[in-house]
Amino acid sequence: MLKILITGSKGQLGSHFNIIDKSSLFNFIKTHKSKAPKYEQMDITNEKQVSYVLNKYEPDIIINTAALTKVDLCQTNKLLARKINVDGLKNLIKHSNFNTKIIQISSDFIYDGIDGSYNENSQPNPLNYYGKTKLEAENILLSSNKKNIIIRVSTLFSNYLNNFYNWVYSELSKNNIIHVVNDQISNPCYALNLTNFIYDLILLDYDGKINFGSKNSISRSGFAYEIAKVNNLDDNLIKVVKTSNINFKAQRPLNTSFDLELCNQMKLRLFDSKATLEYINGVK
Ligand SMILES: NC(=O)c1ccc[n+]([C@@H]2O[C@H](COP(=O)([O-])OP(=O)(O)OC[C@H]3O[C@@H](n4cnc5c(N)ncnc54)[C@H](OP(=O)(O)O)[C@@H]3O)[C@@H](O)[C@H]2O)c1
Secondary structure (H helix, E strand, O other): EEEEEEEOOOOOOHHHHHHHHHHHOOOEEEEOOEEEOEEEEOOOOOHHHHHHHHHHHHHOEEOOOOOOOOOOHHHHOHHHHHHHHHHHHHHHHHHHOOEEEEEEEEEEHHHHOOOOOEEOOOOOOOOHHHHHHHHHHHHHHHHOEEEEEEEEEEEEEEEOOOHHHHHHHHHHHHHOOEEEOOOOEEEEHHHHHHHHHHHHHHHHOOOEEEEEOOOEEEHHHHHHHHHHHHHHOOOHEEEEEEEHHOOOOOEEEEEEOOHHHHHHOOOOOOOOOHHHHHHHHHHH
């Protein structure tokens, strides 16, 4: 049975590996940066801990979901961003077995968002430090001798922890006005769809880069309207603005939509954003 070690297991994506039961196919080792019951402690920036845990379990596959994902914090604390998003991955590469495959979760923020419709071979050009660290991590993994999969996703969402969906849902539920940009366009990615996608890629023994998200691309405000509609919330509370109206510390790429032709060619399932929201609403 394949041994899969997950970093950042208590994060949004990491926690979704608990939801779909694949225990008949895989042995899971869940790790978290601090001590916690049922989790092996592994801070990916702590080389000693990484070496100890990887030697103890010798996983066949590492899924690296651990990251500093707060884009503005990455801009203001570059040292921390680099330590987690780049040096953490270097530790995983250095201390895993030769045969261990590393699955790295990357981001649409490696693109500059000028043209949109990015495929796996489009030229990256990150505009902010978070995107720079995610691209550097990709390049380090690609130039290592490791088997790897690099999955680029955007606007990761679910009804768990802090994310765009939960923010819109909770603010509108409290009848609060929200300001949402209409010029940032992406293919939002539901965390549970991503875990299923990762399982499919593992079973296919896929190697290399692949972009993944909802079948359709949509603006942030368009997605907020969909969230309001599906959950019967008041969409008059959504005030549409431009990215330039918001004082982000880190510059945002505008159109990071994906060309998902590779997923189509591989017959990997894609879902549209509205159908996904209806699914989440149904299981809530
Ligand atoms: N969220 C998005 O919109 C988005 C978009 C594109 C790509 N991605 C990528 O998708 C992946 C998963 O994102 P997510 O939304 O699940 O992020 P998340 O909820 O922030 O989860 C990341 C997890 O990593 C943990 N972590 C931070 N530093 C660590 C360290 N030194 N050692 C071990 N664990 C550490 C965090 O723990 P603490 O919370 O305790 O610090 C957290 O549990 C990331 O690689 C991210 O870059 C996310």
